[in-house]
Amino acid sequence: MTSWRERFEKKDRFLIGAEFVSARSLIKPSEGGKIIDFVDGLCKNERVDWVSITDNAGGNPMQAPLILGKAILDRGKPAVIHITCKDYNRNGLESLAWMYAAEGLNNLLVLSGDYPIDGVDGVSKSVFDIASVGLLKILTDMNNGLKVKGRKPGSIQELESTDFFLADIAYLCPQSQCAKNQRNGPCGGSLEGKCELKTFGKECIWIRAYDRERYFGKGIPELLNRPPILKDNALKGTSGWANFFLERDHFVAR
Numbered sequence: 001m002t003s004w005r006e007r008f009e010k011k012d013r014f015l016i017g018a019e020f021v022s023a024r025s026l027i028k029p030s031e032g033g034k035i036i037d038f039v040d041g042l043c044k045n046e047r048v049d050w051v052s053i054t055d056n057a058g059g060n061p062m063q064a065p066l067i068l069g070k071a072i073l074d075r076g077k078p079a080v081i082h083i084t085c086k087d088y089n090r091n092g093l094e095s096l097a098w099m100y101a102a103e104g105l106n107n108l109l110v111l112s113g114d115y116p117i118d119g120v121d122g123v124s125k126s127v128f129d130i131a132s133v134g135l136l137k138i139l140t141d142m143n144n145g146l147k148v149k150g151r152k153p154g155s156i157q158e159l160e161s162t163d164f165f166l167a168d169i170a171y172l173c174p175q176s177q178c179a180k181n182q183r184n185g186p187c188g189g190s191l192e193g194k195c196e197l198k199t200f201g202k203e204c205i206w207i208r209a210y211d212r213e214r215y216f217g218k219g220i221p222e223l224l225n226r227p228p229i230l231k232d233n234a235l236k237g238t239s240g241w242a243n244f245f246l247e248r249d250h251f252v253a254r
């Protein structure tokens, strides 16, 4: 099988992928059925270069992409697994990444994800501990061999904090002003300047940041050309300004 990467690197033709939305049901490749027949058809179709499987698309709970992803691989087609930040924190996402790597599902489409709109007995709480850019950084670090900090004996940093972003989004706070806590760029869902989450009822923080930066003669490159930053939850509940001046936040690493 020609891998997804090889197909891209060859650059000899326009590639076509099919996106398959998972279902809220028990899908067992061994038992066949309508969904598996459809996936079979996509895998046999030579015009389709890869099949991607969504991750709780539209903010609705569905079967995770692993099972269908494996079924696609078994049928000799490159599988692309969507991995989103709405339902898992960074530890959960790292666990998923290890699992996908162990299963040979090495093509991940990294997204911030659609805000949850459904769930059993009510709408699920969103996570957005990190967003797509932060997750890409973690995956890149994993590719390069992840280096993790050891816990120093006796150093207990149990202070609550928010690690506000201060100057990073033109002095706007992503914690309170963005429904998905997008710290490294817009999620891409805003419409006419408004946040994609209508119930949030605010302008997109990145549109506001752009307007502010433009006033000072700067643009989006100044906002986005920087290393990705992941919020440090150990600082939850403390002052962002204090953390900045006391060099406890992400600026220290720069």
Ligand code: SF4
Binding pocket: 177, 178, 179, 180, 181, 182, 185, 186, 187, 188, 189, 190, 191, 194, 195, 196, 197, 203, 204, 205, 206
């Ligand atoms: S404020 Fe903007 S970046 Fe944040 S969730 Fe809404 S549309 Fe997305």
